[in-house]
Every structure is written in structure tokens, then in C-alpha cells.
Amino acid sequence: MEIIILTAYVLVWPVVVIGVLAVIIRAFAKDAREAKQEGRSII
Numbered sequence: 572m573e574i575i576i577l578t579a580y581v582l583v584w585p586v587v588v589i590g591v592l593a594v595i596i597r598a599f600a601k602d603a604r605e606a607k608q609e610g611r612s613i614i
Contacts, residue, residue, distance in 0.1 A: 606613040 603613050
């Protein structure tokens, strides 16, 4: 039983990381598009 819980715990982390990274990338892309439309630098 303990090995199943440990395996599930280890396998969940990549899913969490991918989800967080996807949110960050979407927000960055949105800001980049808005900056380009307004003619300003994103930095």
C-alpha cells in the first residue's frame, strides 16, 4: 500500500508542474500580444 501512495505522489508532481507552467506561459503570451498591439516593450 505504501509503495502505491509513494508512486502516485511522485507521478503527480510532473502534472502539477506542467499545469503551473502552462498558466505562466499563457499569461506571458497574453501580455506580449497586448504590448505588441500597444507598440510598447514587454520588459
